[in-house]
Amino acid sequence: MNSRLYTALSASLLVLPGQVLAGGLMLYEIGTDNTGLANAGSAARAQGPSTIASNPAGMSYLAGTQISAGAQILFGDLTFNRDSATTTSGSGSGNVLDPIPGGSFFISRQLDERWSVGFGSYGDFGLAENYDDDWSGRYFVQSASIAGLSLVPSVAYRFNEQWSVGVGLKAMYGMLESEAAIDQSPLGLTDRADGQYKFKDGTWGYGANVGVIYAPQAGTRIGLAYTSQVSLDFEDRLDVKANSPLVSRLDGFKTKLDLNVPQTATLSVYQQLDLQWALLASVNWQDWSQFGDIGLEVDTSAAGSRSTSIDAHYDDTYQLALGAQYQMNPDLLWNFGVAYDTSAVSDGNRTLTVPMGTAWRFATGFTYSLDQATDLNFSWVAVWMGDMPVDQQKPLSGERVSGEFSNAWIQALTGNMTWRF
Template sequence: MLHKALLSMTLLGITGNVWAGGLMVYEVGQEGAGLANAGAAVLATDPSILMNNPAGLTELAGTQVSANGQLMLGDITFSRDDGNDFDGNEGGNALKYFPSGSAFISHQLNDRAAIGFGMVGNFGLAVNYDDDWAGRYFTQKSSLIGLAFQPTIAYKVTDDLSVGVGPRIMFGRFVTEIAVDNNPLGLGNAEDGQLKYKDTDWGMGVTVGVLYDLSERTKLGLSYVSKIKLKFEDNPDFDGISNPLLNVALGRINADQLNVDMTVPQTALASISHQLNNQWKVLGSVGWQDWSEFGKIGVEVDGNPNGSSVSRSVDRNYKDTWHLSLGAQNQITQKLRLNMGVGYDSSAVDDKDRTVDVPMGEAWRLATGFNYQVDETLSVNMNYTLIWMGDMSVEQSKRNGETLSGEFKNAAIHVIGGGATWRF
């Protein structure tokens, strides 16, 4: 049983690392990013609507192509407190920068039907701490990237009602590195080893939506995105394992495969817009995300010489989240439109369950931007969002009782994005 216990010590950080960047990102550079997701399921100003509500494609004339990009600049820095037991520094800024983007195309088949295709990276983030920081046995660096592809078809059932559907095909990539304690019993002064793991997988879900004109000035949009399952399974690499007991344990177990299963949350979104006059439009959204299912992680190491395996299932106590946003558009001139919005997302974790691999909490969004119509065939947009998470405490312990304790103070992410839409 000793080799199993030692292996558990070695792999203790893995179940946490799959959480790095377990976030649904609303911003992908599109015009709606300047509204903090307000009206996302009714804002059919370009083909990016298919990401939030495929029914919105019936609102677009001719053929339209949209390309967008953005850069996320984080300020997420950990500070230890008196309850911390680990040596090392405080890790630096865990999210220095993270680029992402999107591309969409729509085509009007006739007065009733339209098709489209979208490619968007709106799931996942990354953390990257200093290698020798105090929380190195929980995570050093990790990234989980989800890139979604969605062919879409939409149909206008009546003059007021449109429906849309499209499979959402996701490519997932998971990379993680953690330090391995070569002195698991506190004896000796050997340098840390390291575990490295990376793999990719494909998963599939579906997006469905409805768009309804309540009146000439008011639109209602409803959409649903199903869950997508990803399974990562590859060989973990161990470097610098100098502790002989750990080497024996890893040799006897012959850990040739590590399985990490996760579920990208299902989501539901309701949006409304109302045209106050020729200049002003107000928008709002209410959303739900099923993070409670994403919070269950299974880890399995196959290859035990006795034919058995070591497996653990950890529930990170994640809970479903709710989203609320309000925004407005001001058509200042025939060519220039200003956007502004505020949004709130509840936290997927209670303070006692927060971990350093995903410094997640409740988040406020303050967003603004503009859209400029260059001519009949081209419009461009720019936007900025402040994602404010504030102070987030962390108290995370190993099985031997050692505790990493501290706080992320004034945590925030700045998102700068923009794009262009061509119409033919």
């Protein structure tokens, strides 16, 4: 008898208290007004303390003390439709994306005409998914999530009217959780109910944000920002529930997954045309090719067992974003933007655990000045990923799940307030 067992632990999962697919799992939307611009001009705008996340040099343009707090809700439709090549039994996936809340907090303080300091707390990495327990791909994944919460104390220095630099030290707390069913039917059991495994861990990783802004003339800013790689090393023991000794022996199996949150670089331009209009643009790069292994795969057969890691086969991603701001009246500013993200994974390497691909984002938002010291912003973005085919197969058993995520989309609604003192 050809016995088989498959356990997939993926660390490149889907959300968190922050955003959506950015070609990978880096989040552009983190509960700020940047949401309404689709990331256009993010490294050059310097219009509030959330610049700590996009370019800490922007604090040099913020007077006095400024505080910004934001919240958002993420929702959408990620539904997998299997095709005739699928060999496992079970139901459809259902919508794997549950509504997800998120938020952020930033504070900046101008010390003098040259120095500024600040602090940011936000989630800028991750995603989460929840499949139906009895769906046909349950042996690959039932639920999976990874979240990265960043704490970033920052400082900026302004050399003169043209040049500013900034740096932030990032401490990211990563949380990973994965769950999948285990197929016990090939093991010759009378009771062929599925087994179950869970993996859960949290860990800290560290990195930095650095940036520079050059203003060649009044109303023109060019920003370049870089975020370093953050390594998250997850290590815990499998929690396995099964009635087969061959399967239950994996309970307590020590498992380690090392992830590299990608380094990124963003070049942005902010150009004020007149008292009402400003144009913004950004080009972003993310180093997904260094992400590492996507998970752990354990197979057993009559001849024995085998444990291997799964290479993510990721490629670097790029984003082009264009946007504009229109000052409708002294109290109301309209933001809007559009962006295109390349995919970190080809159709042949896409997994059920990480259903990501190319993405178009369409965004808009409004900032209303309640008074000279208080702004209120509401923003919205729609991310359309279209059809994303997936074809996964186990190497020993040959169990296969094939089909596509059809007309996949995600939206985020964001609200935040900024106070100036």
